[in-house]
Amino acid sequence: MKIQFLRRFINIQLLVVGLCLVLYSCKSINPAIDPGKPSIPPPTTAEMNVPLKIPKATLDKLLNSQIPSILLQEKGMDMGSGIKGDLLLKRNGKISWAALDSQRIQLTVPINITGEVGLKPKGLGSLFQSKLPLNEDFSPVFVIDPVINSNWGIGAESFELVDLGGNLAVEVLGMQVDLSGLLSKEIRRWGNENLTGGKEIASLKTLVDLAWSQVGKPFEVDWTAGKTAFSIQPEQVKLSEFFDKDENFNLWLGMNGKINSHPVDAAPSRPFPLPKLSPNPNSSNSLELLLPLTIGYDRLDAILKEKVEGKQFLADRKTTLIPSNFKTKAFGDLLAISMDFIAEQSNGKSLNGTLFAVGKPTYDATSQSLIFTNVNFKMESGSLGAQTSVGLKKAKIIRQIEKKAVFPIGDLLDENIGSIKGRLGLSTPISNMNITDLEIAPDGFYPTAYGLMIQMKASGKVRVDWK
Template sequence: MLLDKVGVKPLVLRYTFSCPFSSLIYLSFFVLSLLVIGCKPPTTTQPKAPAEAYQHTNMEIQSEKHKSVVHVPIELSIAEVTKHLNVQVQGLIYEDNSFSDDNQDNFKIKVWKRAPIVAEARDSLLYYTVPLKIWAEKAYKIAPLGIEISGSQSTEFQLNLKFMTRFGIDPDWKVSTNTVSAGFDWVTKPSIKVAGIDIPITGLVSRKISENLGTISKSIDDNVRKNFIIKPYVIQAWNLIREPRLLSEEYRSWLVVTPTDILASPFEIKNGKISATIGIRGFTQTVIGAKPVMKPVVDVPNLIITNDIPQGFQIGLIGVVPYEEASRLAAAQFIGKTFDFKDGKYKIEVTEVDIYGQNDKLVIKAGLKGSINGVIYLKGVPYYDADTRLLSLKNVDYDLSTRNVLVQTANWLLQGRFAKQIEQQFVFPIGTQIDEAQKAIRQQLTNRKVAKGVDLGGRLDTLVPDQVYLTPTSLVALVVAKGRIEVKIDGLL
């Protein structure tokens, strides 16, 4: 104002800024990029879920059968066999009491057992001695000096008959013996007197006895076949083996043995016993639910004679983890847990976990938030780790659809250790279930008298992981317990 009044004009300074148009464009894009990057939201993932699929049902798994053999030892004490023979063979055991026309020797004979039968074992054969007292009467006709004299004269003498027997079992379950003569020894020799003259008849008696040794041997064999009965005891053992045994009240699991056929070893005679082993071969399984109903059988299959009876008994022990329980345990382990990647540049937090099956693989659905929002899917193969006694996973990796999405949106997650950490920490304890089942079986096998004269015994030696099955409701781990089971039966004689 003052300058205007004195006629002085103000000084105006002007500065012109010159900038090429292309530089403005680049600058604009740079600023815009910074704004976009600064405001970009986290990546959202929504890959296609793997299809749920199952190759096994719970019923199929509990019907999983394991070949097994239950041993039924058969032992006959030689002393008991001898005692039984002595009860069966008493008094008069043979007589030919006629001078008929068929009796060319004009010889009558009666045979008694005079003392207990004595038996011993040698070279897998049973040798026994039958002490006999024999009365014999010889009819005679003589004509000294042309005068015919006829009559009969009797005598008594003693001898020991000797036999050897091989024992066996026929396919129809009848105990058989093959008895042959081993000769005889004179204790006192026979003779008769005619007209005051001693006439030895040793040769005649020897021939008569030799002619009847086959009959006596057959009589012994018939006696054994008639009185040594095994089949009713085998039927008893067969039904005993089929009876379901409770393994766990909590899990309602039962041990079921389904016999199929029966093997038997040849009889052996040693250490004062006649012995053989019957092997009832069949299948074992663990059944869950109500006690299976088994109707007793009244007959058993024919016997298969073999020198090699398998030793192994095995039963599948089942550990079950329902998917709901598995998801609950996994949620407690992972939900709320944060994982860092690229030195903390990226972070994700697990918000949900769900589990289901796809054939032989377990599918893990994981909800995430942080540098990724949404869900991803991983798959792994479940197995039972015998060392840790945990149901675990191996070969955990991203499902193909999830992998394709992450390649485009969050490759850093693929390069991290997230899948491996899931594999290492995704475990379920089932050792207690296996322990309970194993304990229950051992209790069932500890020298239990299950019926009069019948004892059930055995042992479990090893536990061998078999397989983990995925069913529509559960993860089912099958562990095979191997050992030996015997059913001992007393009172065969």
């Protein structure tokens, strides 16, 4: 009798301990408490760095198309030694060049000089007022240090006339007068005034604006919550340039900015303006965009209803849970899901209740799916029997939730790869640019007051084919 009583007493104690453990486990989260402020999502950014290697042949085309045909035009020019003249210097053929080092190039510019010269109107000049016509071809050789200015203008830091490339002589009063020295002096004066200190002689701005009008225009991403438009707002554009041993012109072009999201019908109609250039020490080839995609809780509830509602969660071989009526919200850094359930048992009995579950949204790269980890839950309502039954099977139920709550997004990622590739590719008169090795994957999940923000990272490289 004592032994039987003792056994009953021990069984009661074990039951009480078991119930305490169940209730303790159910209280491991409390939907009524403040979970704290969620983490602030990192800023959504756009970063690109492209090492452009412009071949010499392409730079030939650029120089010959950009350097103006009229180099100098002046009237009444004082050429010294009592001589004045009207001169017009025009390009007269294709410009050729060679790189002397990483910064300087030697230019040979075929020119034609037309105009007329005469003596100043005093002394002998008052007796001989006729002017002599000029029409001579030259090929002067210059050494300049080209530079791309902050406004995309092409200028030169320094200028040197190495060789005039011809002689200029006229006959005055039966005498040959060599004006080559005077012409050299005038060209040097013109070069020091117009080809030093970065003064603009050509511009890449039209070409850059054409490229940016394609790349910088807002683009759309089709996501499960519908289409979202994004725009790139550049905050810094960086550039460094130099010539290599093969006379290719190397440009290290970089851009940093931020990504703005917009409703599709409220996206900007044109790109943001480009800031002025700054130096770039980076030679890497990289592209990285961080796109903020938000799924509203109403939409997330509908997805859970479609994917999970009515599906059976096997708590054990005798008990099956069937969830319904999903409501999602933020719970600190976790996503909270409130749901009703029916627990059906093999003996025909059923238990009803409400669960408050939390989990951390995570991306599984192997299956290209959105999954939940660190799942936990609490019984919010239901009979003591339901709480006890569910609490004892908590670990198994958590494993079932983690197993069932899997949302494949691989197809969506593939579709958006094509969309981003199409937007960031461009064609210009001198080159075609394409994005290669592009990969898109979720980089972070951030429950907010309005929905679940998913930051998608797009990374790749840039390929340039020169014409």
